[in-house]
Amino acid sequence: xxxxxxxxxxxxxxxxxxxVLSVLEKNDLRxxxxxxxxxxxxxxxxxxxxxxxxxxxxxxxxLSASKLYDxxxxxxxxxxxxxxxLLWLIKAPARAYRPLPSGLLKGDKVLQWIEEIxxxxxxxxxxxxxxxxxxxxxxxxxxxxxTPGYGPNTAKLGKPLLLREDVSLSMALRASIAIPGxxxxxxxxxxxxxxxxxxxxxxxxxxxxxxxxxVVAVNLGYAGQQKEGLDNAFEIAGQALDIMAREITRxxxxxxxxxxxxxxxxxxxxxxxxKILDCVRRGRQAAERALPDLQxxxx
Numbered sequence: 001x002x003x004x005x006x007x008x009x010x011x012x013x014x015x016x017x018x019x020v021l022s023v024l025e026k027n028d029l030r031x032x033x034x035x036x037x038x039x040x041x042x043x044x045x046x047x048x049x050x051x052x053x054x055x056x057x058x059x060x061x062x063l064s065a066s067k068l069y070d071x072x073x074x075x076x077x078x079x080x081x082x083x084x085x086l087l088w089l090i091k092a093p094a095r096a097y098r099p100l101p102s103g104l105l106k107g108d109k110v111l112q113w114i115e116e117i118x119x120x121x122x123x124x125x126x127x128x129x130x131x132x133x134x135x136x137x138x139x140x141x142x143x144x145x146x147t148p149g150y151g152p153n154t155a156k157l158g159k160p161l162l163l164r165e166d167v168s169l170s171m172a173l174r175a176s177i178a179i180p181g182x183x184x185x186x187x188x189x190x191x192x193x194x195x196x197x198x199x200x201x202x203x204x205x206x207x208x209x210x211x212x213x214x215v216v217a218v219n220l221g222y223a224g225q226q227k228e229g230l231d232n233a234f235e236i237a238g239q240a241l242d243i244m245a246r247e248i249t250r251x252x253x254x255x256x257x258x259x260x261x262x263x264x265x266x267x268x269x270x271x272x273x274x275k276i277l278d279c280v281r282r283g284r285q286a287a288e289r290a291l292p293d294l295q296x297x298x299x
Contacts, residue, residue, distance in 0.1 A: 001213050001214060001298075002032035002033065002211060002212055002213055002214075003031055003032055003033075003212055003213065003214035003215065003216065003298055004031055004032065004033035004034065004035065004204075004207030004208075004210065004212030004214070004215050004216070005024075005031040005033070005034045005035075005044075005207075005215075005216050005217075005218070006034075006035050006036070006040075006202055006203050006204045006206075006207055006215060006216070006217040006218070006257065007034070007035070007036040007037070007040030007041070007043055007044050007217075007218050008036075008037055008038075008040050008197075008201050008202040008217070008218060008219045008220050008221050009037045009038025009039055009040055009041075009177075009195065009196065009197040009201050009220070009221070010038070010039055010040065010220030010221065010265070011038070011039055011179070011268075011269070011270050012039070012268055012269070012270060012272060012273065012275070012276060012279065013039070013220045013263075013265045013268045013279055014038070014039025014040055014042065014043055014220065014279075015039075015043075015057075015060055015276045015277075015279035015280050015283070016218070016220055016263045016265055016279045016280065016282055016283030016286070017036075017039075017040055017043040017044075017218055017220075017283060018043055018053050018056045018057055018060070018280050018283060019053070019279070019280040019281060019282065019283025019284030019285070019286070019287065020218050020261060020263075020283045020284070020286065020287040021043070021047055021053045021056075022053035022054070022280075022284055022287075023284055023287035023288055023291060024287065024294075025052065025053055027291065027294075027295065029294060029295070029298055030128075031128065031216075032128065032129070032211075032212065033128065033129045033130075033131070033150070033207050033210050033211065033212050034047060034048055034128055034129070034130055034131075034207075035130070035131035035132075035133070035203040035204075035206050035207050035210070036131075036132060036133070036176070036203070037132075037133040037176060037195075037196040037197050037200060037201050037202065037203055038133075038176055038177050038179070038195050038196055038197050038201070039177060039220075040218070040220070041132040041133065041172075041173055041176040041177070041196065042114070042173055042176075042177065043056065044130060044131075044132070045118065045126075045130060045132065045169060045173055046059075046117065046118070047128075048126035048127060048128050048129075048130040048147075049118065049119075049121060049125060049126055049127065050127045057277070057280055059117055060276050060277075060280075061276070061277070063273055063276060064273055065271055065273060067109065067113060068109050068110045068113060069105050069109065069110075070105055070106045070107070070108055070109040071104065071105060071106075104181065104182050104183075105182055105183050105184065106184055107174060107178065107183045107184045107186070110174065110177070110183070111170060111171075111174045114170045114173050114174060115170045118169055118170055118173070120168070120169075120170060121169055122168055122169050123145065123146065123147045123148060123165060123167075123169055123172075124147065124148050125169075126147045129146070129147045129150035129210060130146065130147050130150075131144050131145070131146045131147075131150075131152065131203060131206050131207070131210060132144070132145045132146070132169075132172045132173060132176050132196070133145075133176055133196030133197075133199075133200050133203050133206070134172065134175040134176045134178075134186075134193045134194070134195070134196045135193065135194050135195060135196055135197075135198040135199045135200075136162070136191045136192065136193060137180070137185060137192050137193065137194045137198070138191070138192050139191075140199065141160055141161075141162050141199075142159070142160065142161050142162065142196070142199045142200050143161075143162045143164060143175075143191070143193060143196075144161055144162065144163050144164070144203075144206060145164050145165065145167055145169075145172035145175075145176075146163065146164075146165055146210075147165070148165045149165075150210055150211075151163045151165060151210075152206050152209030152210045153209045153210075153211075154209065156208060156209040157205055157206070157209050159205075161206070164188075164189070167188055167189070171186065171188060172188075174186050175188060175193035175194070175196075176195065176196045177195060178193065178194045178195050179194070179195045180194045180195060180198065182270070183195075197221075201221055202217050202219055202221065202254065202257075204217050204254070204255075204256035204257040205256040207256075208256055214258050214297060214298060215256060215257045215258050215259075216257065216258065216259050216260075216261070216294065216297070216298070217254065217256075217257035217259070217260040217261070218260075218261045218263070218283075219254060219260055219261065219262050220263060220265060258297055259290070259293060259294060259297055261286050261287060261290050262286070263282050263283050263285075263286040264286075265279055265282055265283075
C-alpha cells in the first residue's frame with residue numbers, strides 16, 4: 001500500500017501542517033506521495049526535500065511581516081487610484097482608467113525567502129514525489145507542478161489539469177501562494193498564475209492520480225467560523241479565498257480522502273506572525289487525537 005498526504009492552503013495557519021508532520025514522524029508514518037496548495041505547498045515541498053518538522057519550525061520562528069511583505073504601492077499608484085475614482089464618479093469609459101498594481105504585495109521578498117529555505121533546489125531533488133498546485137487566472141485551469149516522472153494520471157481525475165515538471169521549485173511555490181489581490185500573480189510559460197486554492201485547495205484527487213491507494217488530508221480551510229477583527233484588506237482577501245474554496249474542498253478534496261484532519265484554526269490571519277508556533281501546537285494536537293485512526297488506516 002502506498003499512501004499520500006494532502007496539505008491544504010491556509011496562509012499562516014499552514015504552520016499547523018508542521019505539527020501534523022511531527023506526529024507522523026514520531027510514529028514512523030511517512031507518506032509515499034505528498035501534495036500541497038498555497039501554504040500547504042510550502043510545507044509539503046520542505047518535507048519532500050528532507051527537512052524535519054523541527055527544522056521547519058525553526059525556519060518559521062524568525063518570520064515577520066517585514067521579511068515577507070513588500071507593499072506594491074507608491075505615490076504615483078495612489079495618484080492613479082484617485083484619478084480612477086474620479087473617472088468612476090463621472091462614469092468615464094473603461095479605456096480611460098489608469099492601470100493599477102495586480103496585487104497589494106510585489107512578492108519579491110517572499111520569493112527570496114522561498115529560495116533561501118529551499119536552497120534553490122528543483123523538483124528532481126525531492127526525496128518523495130511532490131505535487132504543487134496553482135491556478136491559471138485567465139483560463140481557470142488547475143496547474144500541477146510535480147516531481148519528474150510522477151505526474152498525475154489525468155484520466156483518473158475527471159477534470160482538466162495542466163501538468164508541468166520543468167520549472168524551478170521556488171517559482172512554483174511562489175505561484176501557489178499568490179492570493180488574488182494580495183500577491184502579484186506570477187508569470188510562467190506565458191501563463192498568469194495565482195493561488196492554487198482558487199480551484200483545488202485540498203489536492204487529494206491529485207494524490208490518487210499519482211498512485212496513492214490511501215489518502216490522508218489536512219484541511220485548514222474556512223468552515224463557517226467567525227473571526228473577530230476582520231478589518232483590513234489582507235484579512236478580507238484571505239477570508240474571501242477561504243470561503244471560495246470551501247465548497248470545492250468539501251465535495252472534491254475531502255471526498256477523495258480516506259481520512260481528513262480538521263484542526264479548525266480560524267483565528268489566525270495573514271499578519272498574526274506571533275501565532276505561528278501556536279498553529280504548530282494545534283496541528284500537533286489534532287494529529288495526536290487522530291493517531292489511532294491513522295495507524296489503523298495506514299499500518
